[in-house]
Amino acid sequence: MKTTREQGRGRMLAALPMSIWAVLFVALALLYIIGLSFLSRGEGFDAQLPITFDNYLRMAAPTYLKSLLLSLRLAFLTALCCALLGYPLAYFIAKTSPRVRTWLLILIIAPFWTNALIRIYGWKTLFIANGPLNTALLSLGIIEKPLRLLYTEKAVLVGMVYAMIPFFVLPVYSGIERLDGSIVEASRDLGAGPVRAFFTVTLPMTMPSVLAALVLTFIPSIGLFFISDLLGGSNTMLWGNVIQNELLKSRDLPFASALSVVLLTLTCIVLAVYRKLGGDAESMVF
Amino acid sequence: MLLLYLPILVVVVFSFNANTTRTATMTFTGFSLQWYKNLFDPISGFGVHLVTSLEVAFWSVLFSCVMGTIGAVGLLHRKKQKSLSGRSLERFINFGEQAAMLPIMIPELIMGIALLALFSFLRLPMGKITLVIAHTSFCIPYILITVKSRLSTLDPSIEEAARDLGASPIRAFLTVTLPLAAPAVLSGCLLAFAMSMDDFVISFFVNGAETTTLPLKVYSSVKVGVTPQVNALCTVMLGAAFLLVAMGQLLSSARGKEKKI
Incomplete structure (x- = not known):
């Protein structure tokens, strides 16, 4: 019996380097900024005692509240737009023949393999005042003078939806x-129209994956800062932009930690609500 | 669907623009390769940044591959421990596994700031070392996921047979488990490599003045405005990415055919 116990322990030792690494550079790093958020600002890039709640109280100022609301609103709208555009697209892909499906999936994944910055940069080129989009709209006679597209909230939303839709x-x-396709067929056989079958069978049954997808789009959207940086300029200060500013411009480490x-x-x-609604981590892996 | 490719198309088209005036990024006047010519110019080119990116990606993938792979082996078939030291080891490893998965679950921004704070506390100068530590941390989960799911499909009796035939645990791992898990390790490494080359947010916080990776360079060039040379760079990067995806697809379909035979 002794040998099996030793073997079991020896085996676990193999996971030790990774565990030490993760505890040191992930868990401790996160705990460290939680601790820092209760300290006062020190010399330069440092923090010092006493322990204080000032960093959190400071966030009650209108600028920060406004930015938080804007971030939440944009993240919510991003998830919503992704759902409205993404669900039909996913449905369409799932219903095509296997050969076409493979190609469509590659086409969806391929942009995801290219740097997000490049794709956002493409939008910036498009949106520029006398750029291709305005030129096209002008020559088609849809608009009379160039629209202001870049550095607006809508531009940021387009960029975020675009980055998150995969x-x-x-x-x-x-x-x-x-x-299982036979369930949908059964409802059709029982007399449900295609629309009714979709809303009473397909949609409720795919809800777990929709929920997972909403979480997957919502969480990164609150923290993104480079999309609003490039497409929104200084007009759209999202929470991520505020953090970046406090950290790199004001060099206020404790306040940036609190943010x-x-x-x-x-x-x-969001993750807790997701678990509560019955979501599991598994449907988030695809 | 078309919309997904519209911005990419714009970048590609404008990279061939012949227009050299200030409006070079707005009006297309003709075909030219001028923006590609000085792409790897030693002073204004992007060669240095590409090398930095490749170096960081190489070391991060190496470290995360070793730790992630043997970590996945250690996490599998955990036996209930009876002794006190065994139990605390078990608890530590369970916690380590949770912590290792965090970097892909929480916003990247938080990881970046947490690491920046930690590095400045440790008085580590920002540079290649901090970049490699940061990238290794977020590469581990990708390796762990792919290798773990592959290992869990393997029959544990194969390894047990090797042990019964007298192989030491390390030998059994090297000659039996590792070769069987190799495809998963390789695809995990590819994924980690792509993530490392692509990372902008975390690198943004932990890079040094001398270690600007390619995505960071792209960001600083496009932040101020639209620069035509970046179009050429982006087109090259796009081409490389598509080539990699196509190669991966070919590899996996070839493997699929092998299985069928």
Whole structure:
């Protein structure tokens, strides 16, 4: 018996380097900023005692509240738009023939393999005042003078939806694909029209994957800062932009930590709600 | 669907623009390769940044591959421990597994700031070392997921047979388990490599003045405005990414055919 116990322990030792690494550079790093958020600002880039709640109280100022609301609104709208655009797309892909499906999936994944910055940069080129989009609209006679597209909230929303949509389509696609087609057929045989069958059978049954996809699009959206940086300029200060500013411009580490802790808490709340609604981590892996 | 490719198309088209005036990024006047010519110019080119990115990706993938792979082996078939030291080891490893998965669950921004704070506390100068530590941390989960799911499909009796025939645990791992898990390790490494080359947010916080990776360079060039040379760079990067995806697809379909035979 002794040998099996030793073997079991020896085996676990193999996971030790990874565990030490993760505890040191992930768990401790996160705990460290939580601790920092209760300290006062020190010399330069440091923090010092006494322990204080000032960092959190400071966030009650209108600028920060406004930015938090804007971030939440944009993240919510992003998830919503991804759902409205992504669900039909995922449904369409799942219903095509296997050969076409493979190609469509590659087409969805391929942009995801290219740097997000490049794709956002493409939008910036498009949106520029005398750029291709305005030129096209002008020559088609749809508009009379160039629209202001860049550095608006809408531009940021377009960029965020664009960056996040693969994260919505893929889990929902695998959800629809896993769905047993005979159940839908049964409802049709029992006299439900295609629309009714979709709303009473397909949609409720693929809800777990939709929920997972919403979480997958919502969480990163609150923390993104480079999309609003490039497409929104200084007009759209999202929570991520505020953190970045406090950290790199004001070099206020404790306050930036406190702002990050708020973001971390929001993430945990969303994940907790997701678990409560019956979501499991598995449907988030695709 | 078309919309997904519209911005990419714009970047590609404008990278061939012949227009050299200030409006080079707005009006297309003709075909030219001028923006590609000085792409790897030693002073204004992007060669240095590509090398930095490749170096960081190489070391991060190496470290995360080793730790992630043997970590996945250690996490599998855990036996209930009876002794006190065994139990605390078990608890520590369970916690380690949870912590290892965090970087892909929480916003990247938080990881970046947490690591920046930790590094400045440790008085580590920002540079290649901090970049490699950060990238290794977020590469581990990708390796762990792929290798663990592959290992869980393997029959544990194969390894037990090797042990019964007298192989030491390390030999059994090297000659039996590792070869069987190799495809998963490789695909995990590819994924980790792509993630490392692509990472902008975390690198943004932990890079040094001398270690600007390619995505960071792209960001600083496009932040101020639209620069035509970046179009050429982006087109090259796009081409490389598509080539990699196509190669991966070919590899996996070839493997699929092998299985059928």
